[in-house]
Amino acid sequence: MTLNELKTEPKTKLSGPECLVQNERTACRVIGGKAVVITIDHNQVHVFNSVGTRVWQLADGRSIDSIVEAIVDEFEVERVQAALDVRSFAERLVAVGAARVAGERPE
Amino acid sequence: MVSPPTTDRRVPQSGLGWEWTARGGELVTHFAGARVWQGPGGFEGTAWLVDDAPAPHHLLGGLAVLLTHRLGGGVFHAASVELDDAVVAFIGPSGAGKSTACRHVEGAPLVSVDRLALLPMPVSPLRPLLRPGPGWFSHPLPGGTRPVPDMPGALPGWRPLAAVLRVQKAAAATAIIAPTSPASAVTMLRESTFQTGLRPSAEQELLAALDQLVQHVPVARLELQLGASLKPLLRRWLKSQAEERR
Numbered sequence: 001m002t003l004n005e006l007k008t009e010p011k012t013k014l015s016g017p018e019c020l021v022q023n024e025r026t027a028c029r030v031i032g033g034k035a036v037v038i039t040i041d042h043n044q045v046h047v048f049n050s051v052g053t054r055v056w057q058l059a060d061g062r063s064i065d066s067i068v069e070a071i072v073d074e075f076e077v078e079r080v081q082a083a084l085d086v087r088s089f090a091e092r093l094v095a096v097g098a099a100r101v102a103g104e105r106p107e
Numbered sequence: 108m109v110s111p112p113t114t115d116r117r118v119p120q121s122g123l124g125w126e127w128t129a130r131g132g133e134l135v136t137h138f139a140g141a142r143v144w145q146g147p148g149g150f151e152g153t154a155w156l157v158d159d160a161p162a163p164h165h166l167l168g169g170l171a172v173l174l175t176h177r178l179g180g181g182v183f184h185a186a187s188v189e190l191d192d193a194v195v196a197f198i199g200p201s202g203a204g205k206s207t208a209c210r211h212v213e214g215a216p217l218v219s220v221d222r223l224a225l226l227p228m229p230v231s232p233l234r235p236l237l238r239p240g241p242g243w244f245s246h247p248l249p250g251g252t253r254p255v256p257d258m259p260g261a262l263p264g265w266r267p268l269a270a271v272l273r274v275q276k277a278a279a280a281t282a283i284i285a286p287t288s289p290a291s292a293v294t295m296l297r298e299s300t301f302q303t304g305l306r307p308s309a310e311q312e313l314l315a316a317l318d319q320l321v322q323h324v325p326v327a328r329l330e331l332q333l334g335a336s337l338k339p340l341l342r343r344w345l346k347s348q349a350e351e352r353r
Contacts, residue, residue, distance in 0.1 A: 027313075029315060029318055031289045031318055032288055032289040034288070035290075036290050036294060036314060040306075045294050
């Protein structure tokens with residue numbers, strides 16, 4: 001499973017129980033199965049692949065662990081690998097301002 | 108739709124110009140030296156003088172961005188030419204080769220130098236909205252410097268939009284038009300759009316508009332090779348796109 005590369009290095013390390021939520025200051029449209037996400041305050045456009053798109057859609061306040069469960073159910077991927085990839089992707093979503101950990105202020 | 112400058116007119120500290128005071132409204136767009144807010148009484152703007160153009164020019168530019176956005180389209184950094192009664196728009200960052208691409212379509216009149224409004228329907232001052240058929244339409248806006256002073260120019264007006272090409276320098280020895288995914292096409296268009304708003308809902312509407320545009324108009328990457336004639340390549344590609352879409 002390959003998640004779309006986001007260039008900004010993450011500052012926040014996530015372990016799994018944290019709840020991930022889309023940043024309100026974003027706009028998104030899924031086009032051809034890929035999410036095009038604009039972070040308005042950074043004026044940046046990101047395109048996610050199909051798995052990244054699903055993670056993004058699931059970032060509705062549920063925990064990263066439950067997002068991993070959903071990804072394992074929906075894609076052919078080992079749980080260990082899915083957990084690594086989803087956490088890494090979630091950290092990058094937070095780093096670019098596309099998502100935040102619920103209860104924390106956006107970076 | 109646009110409120111007159113009802114508040115005090117004054118001279119900003121940066122130079123000549125005027126300012127319309129925003130009264131607790133929400134910033135909806137900005138464009139060069141102008142800002143437009145949506146207030147309780149309509150749209151209100153601030154414009155100020157910058158080195159290259161007068162304040163009214165920027166304010167009108169900002170309003171053009173706002174209005175095209177409200178009509179389901181957008182204003183793009185695009186140089187464009189007329190080819191076979193339709194417009195081919197070249198987008199990309201400064202220095203990408205937009206004007207050079209125009210020059211490589213020999214004999215084609217220049218439509219826009221830097222700014223092009225794209226809408227799903229033309230807007231007429233006599234009849235507000237015309238919808239003569241499917242497809243999108245383009246209208247040039249002022250701005251930019253002509254790449255060649257004596258390059259023939261098309262008369263301003265609405266024309267059907269044939270294609271949008273994102274220009275980049277060629278890696279190969281010849282010019283190439285390369286397909287791109289719809290998501291990448293929307294990304295390329297968004298990066299060449301004049302900022303339309305700072306509100307998530309405005310960006311959401313813009314993404315929807317760009318998605319519509321990509322569904323109706325071919326959008327691709329053009330790898331430009333200096334000296335290579337673009338006209339035959341463009342005609343072949345446009346023909347193949349028309350057949351595919353049929």
